[in-house]
Amino acid sequence: MNSDALRKFLDGSPWMASLTLAQAERVQRETLVRSFETGAMVCARGTPSAHWVGVVHGMLKVETITAGGKSASFIGVPSGAWVGEGAVIKGELRPYDVVAIRDSVVAFMPRATFQWLMQDSHPFSAWLIGQLNARLGHFIAMVQSLRLNNTKAQVAYCLASLFNPDLYPGTTRQLDISQEEIGRLSGVSRQIANRALHEMQDAGILRIGYGSIEVLDLAALQEIAGGA
DNA sequence: ACATTAACGATGA
């Protein structure tokens, strides 16, 4: 495909800068790129974890679907982010589905490349520990948000994490995401997500667009998410 | 109380 877009994406990945030239070249050479339309399955639950997954453009989500057909979304993955390292490290089958919630371009780093990088590059391993630690913190904060029993806080936390520059350095102020998906990721219905978004828009915290959200005051968002 | 599902029309791309 377009190796230019891939190169640009890889160069923007925070761990890339600390690699040697030879390491960077191997990553560039062995990483694949594929496009997905909205709703398409990127990785299916139960299949081998053959790749580490990076979002070049668009947005993915991680979810499971129960036997009854209900889905539970766990995390949104905006462009610039990588996901799925847990299953790759463990060598297990994919525990969850990864689905595109926007038309997306996705990078696939083969498991062998990933493991070699982990062995060969101390800075990469260090970055990876930070990544896993950040994700752990994310889920702990999510439990806290759930404990508050406050749907507005859940929606705020969902957005605050998607727009968190520490978690997702590539993220901009504005994200293309529907209210339907915000609801799914927040664990509330679309109607409640809609109401919470309007309350926050009225408070000047964000701006609602058609299929998009622009955050104006990330600090205020985090304040609500933390239980104000 | 407050969230959910269902349903409807309106509207943006």
Place this chain on the structure above:
DNA sequence: TCATCGTTAATGT
């Protein structure tokens, strides 16, 4: 034309 949004009504916990 289709996805998305804004809203209301009925229902559930």
